[in-house]
Amino acid sequence: MKTHTENTILLEWNCKIRFRLFFADEETKAKWGKEHSLVIGNHHFQLDGLFYWMTGEMTNSLGASKAYAKSELLYMPIIGWVFYFGEFIFLKRDWRNDAKSIGPSLDTLMKSPYPMLLLILPEGTRFTPEKYAAGMAYAKEHGLDVKLKHHLLPRVKGFANSLRHLQSNCKCTLIFLKRQLTVSLFNHFLRTSLSPDKGSFGLYHIQVLSRSTEGAGAFEPTLTNFFAGKPMKVDCYIERISNEKLPAAEASDEEQAKFLYDAFEHKVNVPRCRVCASLCIMFRSSVFLSCVMYCL
Numbered sequence: 001m002k003t004h005t006e007n008t009i010l011l012e013w014n015c016k017i018r019f020r021l022f023f024a025d026e027e028t029k030a031k032w033g034k035e036h037s038l039v040i041g042n043h044h045f046q047l048d049g050l051f052y053w054m055t056g057e058m059t060n061s062l063g064a065s066k067a068y069a070k071s072e073l074l075y076m077p078i079i080g081w082v083f084y085f086g087e088f089i090f091l092k093r094d095w096r097n098d099a100k101s102i103g104p105s106l107d108t109l110m111k112s113p114y115p116m117l118l119l120i121l122p123e124g125t126r127f128t129p130e131k132y133a134a135g136m137a138y139a140k141e142h143g144l145d146v147k148l149k150h151h152l153l154p155r156v157k158g159f160a161n162s163l164r165h166l167q168s169n170c171k172c173t174l175i176f177l178k179r180q181l182t183v184s185l186f187n188h189f190l191r192t193s194l195s196p197d198k199g200s201f202g203l204y205h206i207q208v209l210s211r212s213t214e215g216a217g218a219f220e221p222t223l224t225n226f227f228a229g230k231p232m233k234v235d236c237y238i239e240r241i242s243n244e245k246l247p248a249a250e251a252s253d254e255e256q257a258k259f260l261y262d263a264f265e266h267k268v269n270v271p272r273c274r275v276c277a278s279l280c281i282m283f284r285s286s287v288f289l290s291c292v293m294y295c296l
Contacts, residue, residue: 007050007053008050008053008054008057010226011047011050011054011226011232014229015225015226015229015230015231015232016229016231016232017231017232017233017234018211018218018231018232018233018234019051019054019058019234019235019236020234020235020236021055021058021059021235021236021238022235022236022237022238023238023239024205024237024238024239024240025239025240027240028204028238028239028240031202031240032059032061032117032204032238032240033059033060033061033064033115033117034115035115035201035202036109036110036115036116036118036166036170036201036202037115037116037117037118037201037202037203037204038118038120038162038163038166038201038202038203038204039117039118039119039120039203039204039205039206040120040122040159040203040204040205040206040260040263041119041120041121041206041207041208042121042123042127042150042151042206042207042208042267043121043123043124043125043126043127043152044126044127044150044151044208044210045126045208045210045220045221045222046126046221046222046223046226047221047222047223047226048121048126048208049067050226051208051221051234051236052065052067052119052206052208053065054236055206055236055238056117061115061117063114064114064115064116064117065086065116065117065119066086066087066088066089066109066116066117066118066119067083067088067089067118067119067120067121068088068089068090068091068118068119068120068121068158069083069088069089069090069091070090070091070092070093071090071091071092071093073090074090087108087109089101089102089105089106089109089118091158093124095157098158099157099161102158102161102162102165103161103165106118106162106165106166106169107169110166110169110170117204118162119206120158120159120162122154122155122156122158122159122260122264123151123152123153123154123155124152124154124155125152127150127151127152131152132148132151132152135148135152135153136148136153138153139153144261145261146261146264146265147265148264148265150267151264151267154260154261154264156253156256156257156260159256159260160253160256160257160260163203163246163247163249163256164249164251164256166201167201167246167248167249168249170201201243202240202241202243203240203241203243203246204238204239204240204241205237205238205239205241205263205266205267206236206237206238207236207237207238207267208234208235208236209234209235209236209237210232210233210234210235211233211234211235212232212233218231218232218233219231219232220232221234241263246259247259
């Protein structure tokens with residue numbers, strides 16, 4: 001049975017969203033949700049969080065989806081409760097405090113026998129022209145060779161700390177044996193087996209794009225349009241970064257920074273991607289197909 005959250009139901013039925021999900025290649029599709037993962041997302045729209053939830057719902061990984069969130073959200077009615085019981089990691093955005101809490105929080109998540117997907121938004125805030133200009137001015141002032149068009153300058157410390165910790169401490173492979181249905185009150189079980197001799201960790205890009213400019217009948221993904229039930233067209237692109245391309249756990253801060261900047265420059269090319277396979281995931285009226293997408 002398909003599991004929905006109230007918000008994805010509103011997007012699907014009230015807003016009549018046309019949501020397409022693309023995987024960069026077969027490896028990305030096969031491994032998504034099957035290993036402990038750090039997911040690098042962009043933060044461009046007010047509804048980004050809902051789109052990431054839809055991605056988890058469509059790929060049967062919603063329960064394993066976690067994220068970093070600013071600590072102020074913990075005290076918001078309903079939203080804060082959802083994040084807290086969803087095992088989100090709350091950050092005070094003060095590195096002296098966050099540096100001490102990130103490692104133990106990651107260790108807690110990795111104790112689960114199920115794979116977890118941890119979303120991190122290195123931009124730290126939503127895109128605006130003013131914030132973009134300030135970030136590019138900072139890059140120029142500090143001699144950073146960063147060429148971004150649609151993203152803010154990413155912040156490195158939290159990402160680098162998380163990547164290092166996961167690379168050093170993720171020591172188990174999760175092997176899914178089978179899914180079993182029983183006619184009982186608890187009718188859905190997932191059996192797992194752990195093999196401690198091989199690491200299992202993946203780093204992923206995830207990029208959300210609005211197709212509202214492609215023609216009439218679609219609106220920007222804003223809170224106002226969400227509550228008004230305006231139709232939206234959104235694409236989501238997922239790509240697994242090969243482990244061979246990751247900086248070593250002992251890499252310097254400069255190497256970690258260059259890797260993250262390069263990753264965000266790669267995101268700039270995502271809108272130019274071309275669908276090369278005949279199958280495509282679409283999310284409306286519970287339509288669920290698979291897809292493959294490659295970059296030009």
